[in-house]
Amino acid sequence: MSAAPTASKLASSPASPLTARIAAEFAAAGNGAHAAERQRALQALTDTGLPTSRDENWKYVNLRPLEKVRFAPPSAAARPTITAADLPAAVGKSRYVFLDGAFEPSLSSTNTQPGVTVKAASGANVSPGASSNGGSPAEVASLGDLRFALLNEAFATDGVQIEVARGAQCDTCVELVFVATSEAKAGASYPRVNFKVGANAQVGLIERHVSVGSDANFINCAVDVEVARDASVQHYRVQQTGARAIWFDTLTARLAENAKYQVHMVNLGALSARSTVNVQLLGQRSEVGVFGASVGGQNQVHDTFALVDHVAPNARTEQGFRGIASGRARVAFNGKVVVRKGAHGTDSSQSLRGLLAGTDAEIDVRPQLEIYTDDVKCNHGATAGKLDDNMMFYLLSRGLDRETALRLLKWAFLEDVVSKIQVPELRQQIEESLASRLEAPMPKESL
Amino acid sequence: MLKIDNLHVAVGDKKVLNGLTLEIPTGEVHAIMGPNGSGKSTLAHVLAGRPGYAVTAGSITLDGKDLLALAPEERAHEGVFLGFQYPVEIPGVNNVYLLKAALNAARKHRGLPEVDAFEFLTLVRGKMQLMKMDESFLSRGVNEGFSGGEKKRNEILQMLVLEPKLAVLDETDSGLDIDALKVVSNGVNTLRSPERSVVLVTHYQRLLDYVVPDHVHVLVRGKIARSGDKNLALELEKRGYDWVIEEAA
Numbered sequence: 001m002s003a004a005p006t007a008s009k010l011a012s013s014p015a016s017p018l019t020a021r022i023a024a025e026f027a028a029a030g031n032g033a034h035a036a037e038r039q040r041a042l043q044a045l046t047d048t049g050l051p052t053s054r055d056e057n058w059k060y061v062n063l064r065p066l067e068k069v070r071f072a073p074p075s076a077a078a079r080p081t082i083t084a085a086d087l088p089a090a091v092g093k094s095r096y097v098f099l100d101g102a103f104e105p106s107l108s109s110t111n112t113q114p115g116v117t118v119k120a121a122s123g124a125n126v127s128p129g130a131s132s133n134g135g136s137p138a139e140v141a142s143l144g145d146l147r148f149a150l151l152n153e154a155f156a157t158d159g160v161q162i163e164v165a166r167g168a169q170c171d172t173c174v175e176l177v178f179v180a181t182s183e184a185k186a187g188a189s190y191p192r193v194n195f196k197v198g199a200n201a202q203v204g205l206i207e208r209h210v211s212v213g214s215d216a217n218f219i220n221c222a223v224d225v226e227v228a229r230d231a232s233v234q235h236y237r238v239q240q241t242g243a244r245a246i247w248f249d250t251l252t253a254r255l256a257e258n259a260k261y262q263v264h265m266v267n268l269g270a271l272s273a274r275s276t277v278n279v280q281l282l283g284q285r286s287e288v289g290v291f292g293a294s295v296g297g298q299n300q301v302h303d304t305f306a307l308v309d310h311v312a313p314n315a316r317t318e319q320g321f322r323g324i325a326s327g328r329a330r331v332a333f334n335g336k337v338v339v340r341k342g343a344h345g346t347d348s349s350q351s352l353r354g355l356l357a358g359t360d361a362e363i364d365v366r367p368q369l370e371i372y373t374d375d376v377k378c379n380h381g382a383t384a385g386k387l388d389d390n391m392m393f394y395l396l397s398r399g400l401d402r403e404t405a406l407r408l409l410k411w412a413f414l415e416d417v418v419s420k421i422q423v424p425e426l427r428q429q430i431e432e433s434l435a436s437r438l439e440a441p442m443p444k445e446s447l
Numbered sequence: 448m449l450k451i452d453n454l455h456v457a458v459g460d461k462k463v464l465n466g467l468t469l470e471i472p473t474g475e476v477h478a479i480m481g482p483n484g485s486g487k488s489t490l491a492h493v494l495a496g497r498p499g500y501a502v503t504a505g506s507i508t509l510d511g512k513d514l515l516a517l518a519p520e521e522r523a524h525e526g527v528f529l530g531f532q533y534p535v536e537i538p539g540v541n542n543v544y545l546l547k548a549a550l551n552a553a554r555k556h557r558g559l560p561e562v563d564a565f566e567f568l569t570l571v572r573g574k575m576q577l578m579k580m581d582e583s584f585l586s587r588g589v590n591e592g593f594s595g596g597e598k599k600r601n602e603i604l605q606m607l608v609l610e611p612k613l614a615v616l617d618e619t620d621s622g623l624d625i626d627a628l629k630v631v632s633n634g635v636n637t638l639r640s641p642e643r644s645v646v647l648v649t650h651y652q653r654l655l656d657y658v659v660p661d662h663v664h665v666l667v668r669g670k671i672a673r674s675g676d677k678n679l680a681l682e683l684e685k686r687g688y689d690w691v692i693e694e695a696a
Contacts, residue, residue: 389498394535394589397495398545398605399523399552408548412539412588 019046022071026154029072041153050147057145060303060332060364061274065184065246069218073157074100074187080213082107082179088240091426092175092206096120096160099179101190103158107177115168115201119161137226137256137282140311143338144278149250152190152222159192162205164231166198171234172423175206180217180241191221197231199256204234206426211269215242225253225261229283232260236426240269240433243298247273257283257312264421266430267294267302268437277306281315281343292321293417295437296329296361303332310338314345321352322417324410324438325361332364337378339371346376354384355413357406387413407438448472449613449644454505456486456493456669463489465669466505471662473510473612474641478655478680479648481666482688487648488532490666491617494646495529496522509613523549524556526612528605530619534598536590542601543585546571546608553609574607577637579630595622603634614638615646620654632657652684667695 026042050066051058079099084090084107087097094111096118097104103120111118162174178191197203211217219241227233241247247270255261267273279288294302308317323331331354339346354363367380387409395405414434421427449471456464463486471477481487493500494507496519507514514522537545551561562570575582578600590598599619606614616635620628635645635658647658655663655677663679664671665688672695673679683691 388535390535391537393497393519394531394537395545396519397497397523397529397531398549399520399556399609400545400548401520401552402518404548404552405520408540408544409537412537415539 016049018066019049022046022151022154025070025072029155032157038154041150045147045150045154048147048150050151051145057305057334060330061301062272065218065272069184069246070187071151071155072187073102073155073190074182076100076102078186079181082181082212086212087177087179088208088210088429090175091423091429092172093170094118094173095175095177097177097179098158098160098191100182100187101157101178101192103160111174113168113170113173115165116170116173116203117163117165118174121158137228137254137280140280140282142252142278142280143309144252144307145276145305146250146252146278148220148248148276149222149252152192152220152250155188156190156192156222159194161194162196164197164201164203166228167200168198169202171202171204172206172426173203175208177208177210178219178221180209180211180219180245181213183214183216184218184246188218188220191219191223193223195223195225195235197225197227197233199228199230201228201231203231204423205236206423207235207237209239209241209247209269211242211245216244217242217246219245219247221247221249223249223251225251227253227255227259227261227286229256230258233262234422235261235263236266236421236423237263238266238268238430239273241273242269243271245270249273249275251275251277253279253288255279255281255283255286255288255315257285259283259286261287262289262291262420264417265290265292265304266418267292267296267304268433270302271299272301273303274301275304275306277304278309279307280309280311281317282311283315284312285314286312287316289318289320289420290335291319291417291420292323292333293414293434294321294323294331294333295414295434296323296325296331297437298327298329300327300329302330305334305336307336307338308348309340310343310346310348311340313343315343315347317346317348319348319350319352319367320417320420321365322355322414323353323363323365324355324357324413325363326357328358328360330362330364334364334366334368335380336368336370339369339373339376339378341372344373344375346373346378348376348378350380350382352380352382353413355410356384356386357410410438411435448510449646450506450508452506454493454507455503456489457501457503458489458499463669464493467666467670469664469671471644471646473644475661476639476645476647476658478660478663479646479666480650480663480680480683482692485666486669487666488617491529491615491646491648494613494615495519495527520552524553528609528611528614530602530606530614530616532618532621534590534593534602536588536593538588538591540589541585542587542589543571545589546605549605550608571608574604577607578604578634580604596624596627599623599631600627600634603631607634607638610638611643613644613646615648617648618650619647620649620651628654629657652680655680665691667692670695
């Protein structure tokens, strides 16, 4: 399958000055491996254009910085020296580190788990959903917005391909660390992951995004996940890029019969972070959990658009989001569930909650449902509000000072989602990062 | 000594307390009774400093300190404790975390060092036994999924750990079965001492069989209409509130 979206759905501005510049940078950069695929991706992108703020699903994130970034990857010569000490403490059984999208063997430790094959090299550049094997789910045209994934495909230098054999078990097999070092105007970072899980396997994948050196990077990440029948996957994604970073992300996942996939997305860093999630439930009784926690302050924008597409009957979706916005931050989560004709017995629940911790902050949480069949169960709840005054008074009446009480309530607010992280060391690291984010002095007007 | 003098309180446009005057000497237990809407809960909340109540006249002092000038957390540091009629559920905050944070906040105010984890657990375990609470309560979210009786026991547990100078218990007896009432009363009696005052806000005389008050006051339309000893509660149980309301009018 080509990653091209259905053009009619995504009316945009083809052959805009932006796509013209992308094409020019593409031509100048030279194509390297997989030239034909890259050229096709570029062509598809030129045909559809990148999203603009006029697109309903792209109105929260600021797309203007794209006009100033360099789309081609940076030159490796300019890269600062990076050591393991610059990176978060390792959590998985193996670690693969990428600098501006290029694999860095000296910072990596190779996987030795049986049944798990990791290919991290420039040869691993594979289109999302490009290859398929016997255990793969049947392909169905995606409803998702893959335009930024096309941009990734056109420019990505290296990628990582992880294949898990039938029946393999490994909870914290692989940790991927994507480090952005380049200034946005000097070059872009394109993390690229292809994760294919065989039948009956049970695995975990940890994926981190950080900045070292410059904090003003342009990162455009594409991750593709395929879960074969009866397999179970825990996928942890932690975005902690620099304070001026622009981070785009496209996650696609396809689930076969009885497959179970849970993705946990923690957004802490970046000036602007946008995730576009597109999960297809292709097999009966497959189950997906999309969980997000986001803490935005100052002028940060965190925007997630999570689409779950129920193609097969009797499948389940759970979406949970907790976002906190303080300062002038904007935190958005759009959770869309589409139930196609024939997907009877669908069971979906969405609990999307935002917390306003500043008078100039903004929260947008929106559940969306499109249902084309009978006999479905779809629950949704979305709230955006301030901290509960009763809870606040209760804590104060016990002698806790205002700042501690605020921090505690914010913490408790996120706990619903964070408690689902099943890797203790990772959870602890995330909790520490959250705690330090919540440590900042809070606005007094909250009570 | 708690001194409430000519206290007037409004909630929005509504006057709820209309010149309430009351003195509770240190070491005494006073019961505040009265019909629905007489201002009992308002008094409890105003003592603890809940936002949303406008004090339009009068004063409240605890051992000479002006309580009305203090924020809720500062009142707690001065030794005021409110046992909530409807204890708040806070999922995601551990009961044990709140207990420890509250105790250390009080100790900090008194210039004492923080308790370490071992001392703290020893202390809490003893109090939990008294309240007939299972240790699993400690790791649960604050009041999360607790039954009505469990919530009230949890309030008294917090009170026992914090050892307040002034405990204000707002209808702590409501919703309790007889066994739970005994446990809760036992907890309150444990705290009775010459250094502490207790204000029991209640509808019913039943609690006062177990926690015997030194004085009983009847609140009508935001004022003390009648005061007496424990026999006044018994008389109210028999005759109802109407005669006090009529006398007050």
